[in-house]
Amino acid sequence: MTSEPVGRGESAILRPTAAAKHIDVRRVVPAERWRPFIQYHWIVRWECPEPFVQQVIPQPFVHVSAELLEGRPRLLVNGITREPFVRTLTGTGHVLGAAFRPASFRAVLGADLGIVSGRIVPLCDVVGPDDSSAAAEILRADATDEEMVAELEAHLDRLDIVADPDADAINALVDAAERDRSLTRAEQLAELAGVSLRTLQRQFTAYLGIGPKWVVQRFRLLDAAAAAHTGTRTDWAALAAELGFSDQAHLTRAFTSVVGTPPATYARNA
Template sequence: MPDPDVATTSEYGVLGVRTESRSGAHSFTLDRYPPAAGLAELVERYWVVSWELPPGREASITLLPHPCVNVVLDRGRLTVSGVGSDRFTYAYRGAGGVFGIKFRPGGFLPFLGGPLSDITDAVLPAEQLWGPAATVLAERMTAATGLDRRVALVEAFLRERWPEPDPQVALVQRIVAALLHDRTIARVEDVTGMFDINPRTLQRLFQRYVGVSPKWVLRRYRLHEAAAVLARERHRPWAEVAAELGYFDQSHFIRDFTAAIGMTPGAYAQACRRMEAPVSA
């Protein structure tokens, strides 16, 4: 059984300087809330993005996705979002908000009933998985007043459909937690030795339960942290950040960072210093 108190996904992922716009005004907020103890084995957290902009103004946030499935309520529609391999930008205007359920890596497979790789980079209507009950849930969540009521509706819905325990989910989450927290892991080979698992078996396990490879997860978590550090400590040398995260080949770090973020580490840090939105989809 996985330890529900151990984080299995990053706290990072919003690119650029998140807490302030160029004018110094807050354009959006991101809040996270834990699930009930009985659901924490499969659900990492709930998240709420809310915003309020002056009439006629539009803004956007760019995100580097986690290796997680999210069930999202946006504009009255409930969707299932598989792991996104690329960054994406969400534009918003006026006043509004989005509510999400972030499942732990591997935690959504018992609900889907098939390989998570089948929905990687896909967004599905929740009705495709849960039928008319998903429409009813979306309507009730949209009409609900207050976060507590929304969470209660979600948790009652999930409890009614809670799957039988799957020991492979627990194994996947232990491996993912190690990829997130253990800085001695620099390569997938380190994982196979640590967990005494065949490389091919590890790859198949991740394709089925996570939807992406263990190498992808390791790289994504390190790049989440690199982007966060460069945005927060804007005058810190990027080469120093790379070395701290286990990138001893600077050209390798530059390639990975540029492919994921859309600009070099140096250009990203400069954009953050100028308080610019550094990337767009």
């Protein structure tokens, strides 16, 4: 099993300097059989003598995580959400999650992603057998990274999952939106896909539970967060233009709605 620091996705973790004092985040490559579906596993361990609030910018990935729900260990489906993602961490603990490739959780669910969009629901409520025993094993205080990942994948092995070839095309488009900063409009993704914007919107709604405009803008906001994390002076007006926002005020509104503060303010405090 390959384990490594979180790396590329670190711009999603807000106020990373403070976070590094309390939490350790690692990514683990899934087993070969799960790579068509799971982009990576993530493991967060924390030591917080006092309550620590951590915020993460949601990305266009469905996550299945082992966490406590009303004091009971559960495997939870975290649908793609527009809302800020905030957790208050106390004491010592850990959580394991699987970040599914953007369009690939539909094969697990067997239905359009709209039924979990913006929701956090127990996995067994939407598909598969009871998950509490697997979650309890994952959340054991002495569980190693290897044991946690093996337990989660073993539970997922019990589900009747058939790969959806159409998901690969959607995944490729989301990957392009993440990598290419020149992609700033949903129309560009539709052109890249060779379909109309309306068709692309229908495909994204079915496979992600959210539209292509949101996906493109979310990655550009992550680019803005990455700029804030460099600790160097940023020309926000120029960056807004580069990232496809109509002006600096447009970037400020979008960034503030996700992060809670304007980008310049966040950069000073991050």
